[in-house]
Amino acid sequence: MKNIHKRFGGVVALRGVDFEVGDNEVIGLIGDNGAGKSTLQKILSGLYPPTEGEIIIKGNKINSREYSVRKAHELGIETVFQEKALGQKQALWRNIFLGRQPTTKLGYLDVEQAKSETTRIMKQFLGFTGAGISPDSTVSTLSGGERQGIAIGRAMYFEADLVILDEPTNALSVKEIGKVLDFIQEVKRQGKSVVYISHTIAHIYEVSDRFVILDKGEVVDRREKGELTEQELIDELTHHAKKSEQAQKEGN
Amino acid sequence: MENLLERAKTYNTQLGLTFIAMLILILFMITAPGTFLRGRIYISFLSTTPFIGIAGLGLTLVLVSGEIDLSFTSVMAFAGYVFAVTMGFTGSIILGILAGMAAGAVVGMLNGMLVTLIGIPSIVVTLGMQFLIRGATNIIAAGKATTLTQIAGTPIYNILVSEIGGVMPAQAIWFLVLAVLIWSLLFRHKFGDHILFSGDNPETARMMGISVTKTKILVFMLFGVLAAFAGILDSFRLRTWWPTMGQGYLMTTMAAVFVGGTSMFGGEGTVYGTFLGAFLIGSLEAGIVAAGLSGFWTRFIYGILILIAVTVHTVLRRT
Numbered sequence: 001m002k003n004i005h006k007r008f009g010g011v012v013a014l015r016g017v018d019f020e021v022g023d024n025e026v027i028g029l030i031g032d033n034g035a036g037k038s039t040l041q042k043i044l045s046g047l048y049p050p051t052e053g054e055i056i057i058k059g060n061k062i063n064s065r066e067y068s069v070r071k072a073h074e075l076g077i078e079t080v081f082q083e084k085a086l087g088q089k090q091a092l093w094r095n096i097f098l099g100r101q102p103t104t105k106l107g108y109l110d111v112e113q114a115k116s117e118t119t120r121i122m123k124q125f126l127g128f129t130g131a132g133i134s135p136d137s138t139v140s141t142l143s144g145g146e147r148q149g150i151a152i153g154r155a156m157y158f159e160a161d162l163v164i165l166d167e168p169t170n171a172l173s174v175k176e177i178g179k180v181l182d183f184i185q186e187v188k189r190q191g192k193s194v195v196y197i198s199h200t201i202a203h204i205y206e207v208s209d210r211f212v213i214l215d216k217g218e219v220v221d222r223r224e225k226g227e228l229t230e231q232e233l234i235d236e237l238t239h240h241a242k243k244s245e246q247a248q249k250e251g252n
Numbered sequence: 253m254e255n256l257l258e259r260a261k262t263y264n265t266q267l268g269l270t271f272i273a274m275l276i277l278i279l280f281m282i283t284a285p286g287t288f289l290r291g292r293i294y295i296s297f298l299s300t301t302p303f304i305g306i307a308g309l310g311l312t313l314v315l316v317s318g319e320i321d322l323s324f325t326s327v328m329a330f331a332g333y334v335f336a337v338t339m340g341f342t343g344s345i346i347l348g349i350l351a352g353m354a355a356g357a358v359v360g361m362l363n364g365m366l367v368t369l370i371g372i373p374s375i376v377v378t379l380g381m382q383f384l385i386r387g388a389t390n391i392i393a394a395g396k397a398t399t400l401t402q403i404a405g406t407p408i409y410n411i412l413v414s415e416i417g418g419v420m421p422a423q424a425i426w427f428l429v430l431a432v433l434i435w436s437l438l439f440r441h442k443f444g445d446h447i448l449f450s451g452d453n454p455e456t457a458r459m460m461g462i463s464v465t466k467t468k469i470l471v472f473m474l475f476g477v478l479a480a481f482a483g484i485l486d487s488f489r490l491r492t493w494w495p496t497m498g499q500g501y502l503m504t505t506m507a508a509v510f511v512g513g514t515s516m517f518g519g520e521g522t523v524y525g526t527f528l529g530a531f532l533i534g535s536l537e538a539g540i541v542a543a544g545l546s547g548f549w550t551r552f553i554y555g556i557l558i559l560i561a562v563t564v565h566t567v568l569r570r571t
Contacts, residue, residue, distance in 0.1 A: 045459075046461075047458065047459060068461060069458075069459065069460065069461035070461040073461065079459070081459055083455065083456070083459075085455075085456045085459040085460060086453075086456060087448065087449045087452035087453050087456050087457075087519065088452060088453065088519075089448075089452045089519040089520045090448055090449065090452055090519070094445055094448065094449075098445060098449055098456075098457070098460045098462070099460035099461040099462055101442045101445060103442055106441075107441055107442050107443065108436070108440055108441050108442075109440050109441065109442060109445070111440065
């Protein structure tokens with residue numbers, strides 16, 4: 001993504017952001033609240049078009065007016081949203097395949113295929129053996145970690161080249177957080193890339209290869225993992241936050 | 253056995269409603285055997301209930317999508333008028349039917365666009381549209397009924413509303429066929445998934461690339477077509493169009509849908525529930541009067557039934 005600007009009316013969310021994801025790497029995208037991380041993630045996911053700037057995927061320039069969630073999926077970009085993007089009242093199999101349902105004639109669902117694939121995903125990403133939960137179970141019956149597992153399972157099922165994870169460890173137990181971090185490392189072992197967005201520096205530091213720090217809609221720093229320790233990364237983030245606060249006070 | 257119990261849990265709403273419907277039927281048979289142990293009353297229900305039922309199917313879709321549409325009773329009248337006028341002008345019954353259903357689709361499209369593109373709550377849009385369409389129809393028709401005796405005995409008349417085998421009203425078959433089609437659309441077609449998720453969590457739907465705007469507009473249009481069809485069928489049944497057509501169907505149709513178990517909150521609904529709910533509501537007044545109670549009891553019992561049914565459905569959903 002080159003020179004990305006995003007405005008919402010009079011509010012500037014991103015200013016001239018350059019953001020690159022290479023093959024087989026995990027990038028930690030960090031910044032304070034309001035830094036622009038979610039906006040950048042949503043542009044990359046196809047949810048929002050940029051106001052200005054270029055999106056280039058696998059060497060091809062994408063028309064930002066035509067770039068959408070569906071297009072992102074076609075290009076191998078999957079997102080695990082902070083909000084999980086799951087319908088609480090709907091069955092697991094409907095959630096997994098929403099927008100990409102296996103169909104037979106005239107758009108009718110291949111329910112058998114959808115359910116059998118859902119069972120496979122449940123076993124692979126949730127370790128379900130079938131006791132008490134089935135593809136027909138609704139999302140509302142799952143715990144926070146299980147819902148995260150379903151959201152991640154959905155992203156992996158469609159064989160993404162790039163997985164974007166927005167705050168994936170929020171509200172999870174210690175064991176579940178461990179599973180998510182293991183998953184990120186597994187994705188990398190499979191030769192794919194990850195953009196990992198989080199406020200939890202310890203988690204980001206553990207799995208990322210490099211870090212991009214955003215502040216007030218701009219990239220303020222880029223670091224390779226080997227260049228600094230976890231504490232130094234926290235200090236870097238704090239330094240930029242304080243600098244920003246100071247600049248705002250002076251402005252006022 | 254475990255499989256059976258699982259299925260029973262999944263379909264507890266529908267099973268519960270079936271049980272209640274059977275109880276009420278048995279109660280009517282006991283309190284009014286002279287009426288409810290004879291076939292004629294059931295033929296009468298099959299003749300009159302489908303109009304509430306067909307409208308109820310459309311209302312179910314709209315509620316599942318997270319919206320509501322109160323304009324359908326006026327659409328029934330408007331579409332019936334367009335049918336009558338087009339048929340009178342062209343001499344073609346088929347053209348009349350197509351024009352009537354197109355009129356329903358246009359009203360639905362307007363409802364959908366005002367709700368999704370302008371952002372006005374659907375209850376307000378469709379309430380206004382109810383008055384607007386009814387008023388416009390009365391103005392254009394100058395409040396006068398139109399006789400349609402020329403349609404009697406035509407092939408299309410026989411297909412739509414005649415008594416098949418001298419017994420089964422054709423409109424009941426149409427209701428059943430439409431119920432099966434709407435069920436398959438909502439629960440077995442990808443567009444049905446779009447409707448379910450638009451009502452359950454529109455943000456989720458958008459994040460997965462679904463156009464919630466397009467989905468809701470199409471749902472309103474589909475309801476417009478179904479309401480139009482119900483109005484045209486009613487015109488066929490009585491071989492006349494009248495300006496107050498559809499009035500009185502609003503509350504009974506909503507009662508049928510809510511008693512049937514469709515949620516007010518979007519994202520879930522039951523076509524089977526609406527189908528059975530239509531017959532339950534459609535038969536209540538006859539049952540009450542046949543049991544020896546005055547007609548004044550009807551609204552009271554509707555109210556009790558709606559409150560009990562909605563309470564039970566809500567509690568079952570939570571568990």
